[in-house]
Amino acid sequence: MNPFFKSLGALALLAVSSWANAFDLQQLSEQLAKPDVIHGRFTQEKHLRALPKPLISKGSFVLAKDHGLLWLLKTPLQQDYRITAKGIARRDNNGWQLLPGKSAGAEQNRLFLAVLQGDSSGLQRDFELALSGTAQQWILTLTPRSMLLKQVFNRINIDGGELVQTIELMETQGDSTLLRLQDSTAEQPLSDAEQHDFAE
Amino acid sequence: MTLLSERRLPWLFLTLLLAVVALAGWQWRDGAPLSANLMELVPGTSPDALELRAEQRIQEPLNREMLVLVGHADRQHALAMAQQLGEQWQASGLFEKVQWNLQADLPALRTQLLQGRLAMLSEDDRQLLSEHPDAFIQQRVQALFDPFNGFTLVPSQDDWLGLTGRIQNSQPKHGAVQLDIGSGALVADADGNSWVMLRARTTGNAFDMNLPLQVADLLQRSREQAAKSDVQLLAASGLLFAANGQQQATREMTWVGGGATVGILLLLLLAFRRWRVLLAFVPVLVGMLFGAVACVALFGHMHVMTLVLGSSLIGVAVDYPLHYLSKSWSLKPWRSWPALRLTLPGLTLSLITSVIGYLALAWTPFPALTQIAVFSAAGLLGAYLSAVCLLPALLKNVELRPARWPLRLAERLIRLREKLIERVSTSVLLALLIACCIGGLMQLQSKNDIRQWVGAPQHLTDEAQTIARITGYQPTSQFFLIRAANQQQLLERQAALSERLQQLVNLDKLQGYLALDQLVSAPSQQQQVREALNRLPSFWQPLLDLGVPAAALQNELQQLQTLPAEDIDAALAGPLGEPYRTLWLGPTADGVAAMTSLQGLNNPSLLRVQALDLPGVVLVDRLGDLNKVFAATQISAAELKLASCVLIVLVLILPFGLTGALRIVALPLLAALCSLASLGWLGQPLTLFSLFGLLLVTAISVDYAILMREQVGGAAVSLLGTLLAAVTTWLSFGLLAVSSTPAVSNFGLSVSLGLAFSFMLAPWAGRHEAAAETRS
Numbered sequence: 018m019n020p021f022f023k024s025l026g027a028l029a030l031l032a033v034s035s036w037a038n039a040f041d042l043q044q045l046s047e048q049l050a051k052p053d054v055i056h057g058r059f060t061q062e063k064h065l066r067a068l069p070k071p072l073i074s075k076g077s078f079v080l081a082k083d084h085g086l087l088w089l090l091k092t093p094l095q096q097d098y099r100i101t102a103k104g105i106a107r108r109d110n111n112g113w114q115l116l117p118g119k120s121a122g123a124e125q126n127r128l129f130l131a132v133l134q135g136d137s138s139g140l141q142r143d144f145e146l147a148l149s150g151t152a153q154q155w156i157l158t159l160t161p162r163s164m165l166l167k168q169v170f171n172r173i174n175i176d177g178g179e180l181v182q183t184i185e186l187m188e189t190q191g192d193s194t195l196l197r198l199q200d201s202t203a204e205q206p207l208s209d210a211e212q213h214d215f216a217e
Numbered sequence: 218m219t220l221l222s223e224r225r226l227p228w229l230f231l232t233l234l235l236a237v238v239a240l241a242g243w244q245w246r247d248g249a250p251l252s253a254n255l256m257e258l259v260p261g262t263s264p265d266a267l268e269l270r271a272e273q274r275i276q277e278p279l280n281r282e283m284l285v286l287v288g289h290a291d292r293q294h295a296l297a298m299a300q301q302l303g304e305q306w307q308a309s310g311l312f313e314k315v316q317w318n319l320q321a322d323l324p325a326l327r328t329q330l331l332q333g334r335l336a337m338l339s340e341d342d343r344q345l346l347s348e349h350p351d352a353f354i355q356q357r358v359q360a361l362f363d364p365f366n367g368f369t370l371v372p373s374q375d376d377w378l379g380l381t382g383r384i385q386n387s388q389p390k391h392g393a394v395q396l397d398i399g400s401g402a403l404v405a406d407a408d409g410n411s412w413v414m415l416r417a418r419t420t421g422n423a424f425d426m427n428l429p430l431q432v433a434d435l436l437q438r439s440r441e442q443a444a445k446s447d448v449q450l451l452a453a454s455g456l457l458f459a460a461n462g463q464q465q466a467t468r469e470m471t472w473v474g475g476g477a478t479v480g481i482l483l484l485l486l487l488a489f490r491r492w493r494v495l496l497a498f499v500p501v502l503v504g505m506l507f508g509a510v511a512c513v514a515l516f517g518h519m520h521v522m523t524l525v526l527g528s529s530l531i532g533v534a535v536d537y538p539l540h541y542l543s544k545s546w547s548l549k550p551w552r553s554w555p556a557l558r559l560t561l562p563g564l565t566l567s568l569i570t571s572v573i574g575y576l577a578l579a580w581t582p583f584p585a586l587t588q589i590a591v592f593s594a595a596g597l598l599g600a601y602l603s604a605v606c607l608l609p610a611l612l613k614n615v616e617l618r619p620a621r622w623p624l625r626l627a628e629r630l631i632r633l634r635e636k637l638i639e640r641v642s643t644s645v646l647l648a649l650l651i652a653c654c655i656g657g658l659m660q661l662q663s664k665n666d667i668r669q670w671v672g673a674p675q676h677l678t679d680e681a682q683t684i685a686r687i688t689g690y691q692p693t694s695q696f697f698l699i700r701a702a703n704q705q706q707l708l709e710r711q712a713a714l715s716e717r718l719q720q721l722v723n724l725d726k727l728q729g730y731l732a733l734d735q736l737v738s739a740p741s742q743q744q745q746v747r748e749a750l751n752r753l754p755s756f757w758q759p760l761l762d763l764g765v766p767a768a769a770l771q772n773e774l775q776q777l778q779t780l781p782a783e784d785i786d787a788a789l790a791g792p793l794g795e796p797y798r799t800l801w802l803g804p805t806a807d808g809v810a811a812m813t814s815l816q817g818l819n820n821p822s823l824l825r826v827q828a829l830d831l832p833g834v835v836l837v838d839r840l841g842d843l844n845k846v847f848a849a850t851q852i853s854a855a856e857l858k859l860a861s862c863v864l865i866v867l868v869l870i871l872p873f874g875l876t877g878a879l880r881i882v883a884l885p886l887l888a889a890l891c892s893l894a895s896l897g898w899l900g901q902p903l904t905l906f907s908l909f910g911l912l913l914v915t916a917i918s919v920d921y922a923i924l925m926r927e928q929v930g931g932a933a934v935s936l937l938g939t940l941l942a943a944v945t946t947w948l949s950f951g952l953l954a955v956s957s958t959p960a961v962s963n964f965g966l967s968v969s970l971g972l973a974f975s976f977m978l979a980p981w982a983g984r985h986e987a988a989a990e991t992r993s
Contacts, residue, residue, distance in 0.1 A: 061364060067374030068764050074362045090362065098365055105365050129365070142293060143399035165401045168323045190372040194364070 040151050042137045048152060048179065049134060052203030055080040055180060059088075059198050066191040078198070080133055081207055084215040099214060100130060113217050132159075132175055132184060144173070153178045223554050223609070230606035234503065237599075241510045250518040267805055268837055271698050271812050274799050278418075279692065283432065283454035285415040285439075286684055289447065292411035296400050298448045299413040302439050306417055311431055314418045318401035322792055327370050329791030330381035335743045336783035337793070338380060339387035339735075340712070343742060347749035350756040358759045377765055377773055378753070388793065389735055393689045407687040410449070414688065419456065429460035453681040461674055466521040469956050474528040477949035481535055484944060488623050489542060493615045497538035499608055500600040504534040507599025508592040515591055523588045525953075525961060529968075530593055532949030533571065533917060534600035536942040538608055540564050540924070543938035545617035546624045547930030552616075553609035561605070563927050566872065567920040568601045570865045574916015577861035578909060581850055586909060627937035634980055643981065650891065657894025663851065664902035674957070691728055691817035694840060695824065700833040702808040704785055708739035710833050714813055717827045727824075728817025736797045737788035750777055785811075847905050854908045858915060862886060865919055873926060881926055881982055885918040888974035895970050906960045907967035910950075914971030917946060921975050922982035932983060943976040 056079055063072040074094075079087040085101035097108035106113040131139035140146060143166055144159035159173040171187040180203070184196040207215070244250055287302065289295040303317040330337070338346070345353050357379045371381040394414060397404045403414040421428045436457070440450045478498070485494050508527055512519045541560045545551035548559070557564075572594045579590035638646075685691035697714060701707035712734040721727040738746075753774065761767055789798050802810040818824065821838050828834040862882050869878035889911045896903055921939045928935045950972065953965025 061362070063361065065373050067766075067769060070764055072361055072763060088364065094359060094362065096359060096363070098363075100365065163399045163401060165319075166399060188372075192372060196364070 040148065040155060042141075042146060042148055044152065045148060045155060045157065046137045049177075049181065050082070050136075052180070053082050054205065054207050055201050055203050056205050057180075057198050057201035059196055062195040062197075064193045064195070071195075079207070079211050081211075081215065082134070084207075086130060086133065087211060087214055097214075101215065113214075132173070133181060150176075226606040227610040230602060233602070234607075237506060237510055240514070241506060244510065244513045250513045251524075252518045252520050267700075267802065267810055268698060268835075271696070271802060271810070272837060272839060274802070275694060275696050275812065275814065278799070279694070280455040280459075281419050281421075283417045283419070283436075283452060283456055284684060284688075284690070285417070285436070286405070286412040286451040286687060287415055287443065288408075288410040288412040288449040288451065290410055292397070292404065292413075294446070295404075295411045295413045295448060296397065296402055298443055298446060299402060299415050300400075302443070303415055305439070306415075306435065309435055311419055311428065311435060312417045313420050315415070316417070317413065317415045319396065319403065323370060325792050327381075329793055330371055330384055331375065332780065333384060333737070333783055333788060333791070333793075334376070334380040334777060335746045335780050336737050336788060337384045338738065338746055339383070340738075342380075342383045342387060343738070343746055343749075346753075347745060350749070350753055354753070354756050354759055358763065361763065374769065377760065377770055378750075378777075380777075389729065389731065393687065405687050405689075412451070412687055429456045430463060432456045433460035451680050451684050451687075453677075453684045457677055461677060463521065465957060466525050469958075469961070470521075470525050470528050472955070473525065473949065473952040474531065476952045477528070477531045477945075480948040481531065481945045484941070484948075485542075487620065488941065489545065489617055489619045491615060491617060493612060494542065494617070496608060496611050497535060497542060499611065500537055500604040501531050501534040503603040503607075504530055504596035504600030508596030511595030512588055512592045516588060519592070520585065520588055522585055522961075523592050525956070525958075526589050526964065527592045527596070529949040529953055529965075530596045530600075532946035533593075534596060535945045536567070536920065537564060537600055537604035539941050539945065540567070540604075540938065541609075542617065543934065543941055544930050545619050546937060547934040550616055553612040557605065557609045559929055562872065563923055563929070564601065564605065566869065566923055568597060569868055570919040570923070571597055571916045573861050573864050573868070574913060574919070577857045577912060577916075580857055581854055581909070582846065583850065623937055623941075624933060627933040627940060630940075631933050631936055631980070650887070654890050654894040657897035658890075659897065660900070661893060661897035661903050663848070664904055685817065689728060689816070693815050693818040695815055695818055695821055695836060695838045697813040697815075697824075697828060698810065698835050698837050699813065700805070700808060700810045704809055705739045705741060706833075707809050707811055708734050708737070708742075708785075710831060711811060711813060712739070713831055714827065714834055717831075718813070718815075721823065721827070726820060727815065730813055730815050731796060731800065732813040733785060733788075733797055733800055733811050736794060737783060737785055740782045740784075743782050747778060750774060851903075851905050851908055854905065854912060858889075858908075858912045861912070862915060865916075869919075869923075877926065881919060881922040884922045884978045884982055885915040885975055888918055888971055888978050889915055891974040891978075892967055892970035895974075896967065901963075901966065904960070904963050906963040910964045910967035911971055914968055914975060918971065918975030918979070921979040925979045925982040928983060932980070935983075936980060939976060939979050943972050947972050 056077070058077045059075065061074045063074075065072065074090055075092050076088065076090040078089065081087075085099065088098040088100070090096045090098070099106045099108070099113060104115050106115045108114070128140070128143070130136075137146060140159060143163065144161055147158040147160070148155060150156050154176075155178070156174065156176040159170075159175070161167045161170050161172075167189070169189060171189055173187070174183075174185040175181060176183055180201045181198055182201075183198070186194045188194075285302075287295050287299040289298065299317045303315050306312055307315040345356075357377075360379055360382065361373065369376075369379075369382040370385060373379075376382070393407070394403045394405045396402075397413075405412045405414070419428055419432060432454070433456070436450070436452055443450050478501075482495055482498065485497055486492075505527070508530060509519060512523060540563065541553070541556040544556045544559060548556055575590045575593040575597070577590075578586045579594075581587070699707060699711050699714065701710050711732045715730065715732045715734055718727060718730045718732075722729060751774075754770070757770060760770065785801055788794050789801055800812045800814060802812065815824070821836070821841050825836050825838070828836050862885075866875075866878045866882050869881055873881060892911055892914070893903065896907060901907075921942065924939050924942070925932075925935050947969060950965055950968040954962050954969055956962040956965060
């Protein structure tokens with residue numbers, strides 16, 4: 018585990034040790050499932066083993082409980098993605114284009130949504146879940162159960178408070194991806210444009 | 218009074234019988250020499266050895282594999298059941314391999330992808346690389362940032378250009394089935410259920426006699442087990458159809474054989490009122506024995522279909538003893554040997570004509586009918602011999618005093634007919650009959666389809682269709698065979714075909730196809746990729762901007778340039794080659810050959826057109842070819858029928874003279890015509906099998922005409938004899954009409970109709986008829 022998270026986890030453990038009721042997965046799920054719409058910004062750091070510095074990209078996202086996820090990449094290149102029940106789509110000059118079903122990819126995107134939405138029952142199928150911390154500061158560690166997943170991921174770490182803050186995917190090959198979700202807010206409803214994007 | 222020869226005959230025959238029984242015992246020493254392979258029954262249309270080999274390759278999985286979908290609303294539940302069943306099946310010993318999850322060997326996959334970077338690149342990707350290298354690089358940059366790109370198997374530093382990812386993504390998608398990443402199972406979601414795919418490959422094939430039943434049994438138990446946990450199973454396999462066919466054949470054999478036996482025995486008892494008369498069944502048993510022994514001796518085994526159709530022989534075989542038993546109404550006192558002596562010429566003629574009729578079937582190109590012909594001809598010979606040599610001795614001291622009612626019935630029928638003829642003359646009747654026939658013939662429609670051979674039950678077909686709908690897997694038996702001088706040419710030809718097939722797929726005329734060119738490209742195209750890569754450095758600045766070291770890119774390019782050209786064998790060896798392996802036929806006498814297999818076909822003629830101007834490409838459509846053979850055979854069957862009639866006329870000239878012989882043969886032909894017309898009136902199609910049935914009726918009903926012609930013991934007694942013979946024959950053939958195999962039931966129906974008309978027309982064979990006509 019990343020030393021940073023380790024210390025964070027230890028800190029969190031210290032903080033909750035005095036509480037009578039440990040924070041459990043059920044409560045985490047309920048907490049993350051509460052907001053209908055979350056708006057926020059993200060920074061993605063792709064650490065490739067052979068690159069001296071990570072590939073950094075930034076943008077904003079909209080997570081809507083009943084619709085799915087809009088992932089709007091702004092820099093260094095502009096590209097909009099959408100994940101819904103229909104699958105994953107990419108926007109080009111002609112509007113949203115549903116990407117041809119890549120079975121492994123589709124499955125990964127389901128995981129991605131499950132992580133963001135804190136759907137622990139969906140995650141529990143494929144991963145061992147270890148939760149520590151409090152409702153205000155928690156860490157969830159996902160260790161793959163199946164042989165197939167073990168050949169791809171070592172571990173996935175998620176931490177957050179009221180909402181998810183960072184997601185870190187550690188690949189078996191040595192690459193890793195760190196997603197930071199910043200300025201997340203559950204206050205704002207879907208704008209007309211966003212609603213249109215989900216509906217199209 | 219018994220002649221010396223008549224005292225010896227039974228012993229001679231018993232010696233022969235003993236020898237045949239011994240032979241049968243030897244034939245059955247390793248169990249029943251039975252076969253259920255449907256393909257053995259249909260004519261071999263393709264003399265081409267390569268085509269045959271290709272066909273076997275395509276057929277093999279259909280006959281050895283079972284595809285099961287394990288469905289439940291909760292995916293986890295379905296997965297658990299699939300795993301449980303998979304383990305049970307593996308332990309059952311019936312299967313060579315049971316697979317419910319993919320044990321993906323990722324290191325091997327990575328190696329293959331890296332090795333195949335030049336050879337396995339798809340057509341679209343090759344085009345992009347050589348025509349729009351800037352776009353190619355741009356897409357790569359995008360992919361590196363894309364969080365939803367799915368995981369690539371090869372880490373970026375081993376493949377900066379992202380060629381392996383492209384190869385991964387361009388692999389043909391397998392229907393609606395998706396990989397469940399947690400379990401490695403293949404799952405399709407449909408109808409509110411998650412369906413987990415379970416595949417099993419048996420140790421033997423569908424034509425093994427016991428295996429299909431065992432597999433069907435196991436499946437049934439699994440279904441019940443799954444139902445307890447509310448899990449639904451759907452299964453499709455050639456094995457299940459084979460099992461069903463076997464069960465059906467056994468059931469029908471029991472019904473037809475049993476029903477005919479009980480009916481005939483009852484009839485014998487009612488008519489002759491003596492227990493001993495049941496001995497008349499001895500010729501039937503001897504006939505079956507002779508038929509089976511001859512069949513196994515000639516073909517090495519007997520098909521279950523032969524047994525089903527052959528069981529109808531019961532009704533014909535019993536006619537021989539009936540010939541002289543029925544003389545008990547006129548012959549008083551009735552004694553076995555004298556009665557036989559009286560009827561022997563008629564019996565012998567009837568044997569000859571029937572055997573001619575049956576053997577005519579042997580000349581059709583249908584192995585099935587050849588077997589039935591041999592079975593029946595040998596069976597009739599056996600029945601005749603036992604009726605002539607053995608049965609009279611067994612009935613020696615029996616004095617028959619038959620019931621009077623059958624004779625009264627026959628007399629009434631004769632009077633009825635006479636009254637009819639008094640009012641309407643024979644020629645008018647004939648004209649009316651022919652008019653009726655023409656009317657019926659006009660409505661007659663011909664229909665030939667190999668599927669008539671298979672009584673595929675609705676639930677099995679429905680299930681297979683549901684599976685095809687859910688998974689998108691719908692293998693067809695049609696495929697393309699591609700021949701070429703070398704691998705380069707082969708891949709080019711296959712690629713040209715694929716291009717056309719893709720258009721059909723885009724038009725929804727075809728669900729999918731699998732061809733070697735989807736896996737590996739021709740050596741010349743691999744060279745083109747190499748050249749295109751050489752031009753790439755002037756376009757890869759965006760990658761350098763991201764921080765990818767120039768040395769790393771140069772190094773990768775170097776590696777790619779030195780990758781050897783990959784041939785078909787090398788591409789098939791890796792894990793990605795697995796689904797393609799059956800397609801590669803390898804070196805042939807004049808080059809190399811491969812197949813393109815098809816999914817979800819609904820229009821074979823559309824496919825045939827695709828291959829028209831592509832050299833070396835042919836569509837192999839066995840079913841279609843067979844249906845054509847069926848139609849062609851219909852004509853040759855009609856010719857055979859006429860030929861057999863000519864032969865019978867020749868045989869009959871000796872005892873009855875030319876006019877007599879012609880009259881005797883004309884009646885069965887007229888009966889056949891009436892049956893054809895009736896099929897038309899009934900709205901039933903004329904199939905090859907109904908025609909074969911009529912071919913047979915001609916042979917059998919000549920017998921009735923002879924009986925009525927000879928009139929030993931008077932018209933009424935002869936008519937009664939004919940009636941008894943017709944009823945017994947009908948009891949066995951008519952029961953075939955209830956068969957659930959369309960071919961068999963069609964056969965039964967046409968024979969039934971033919972028999973009815975033959976009986977009605979038989980009285981016109983009588984001598985006094987001829988005399989009456991010459992008078993007028």
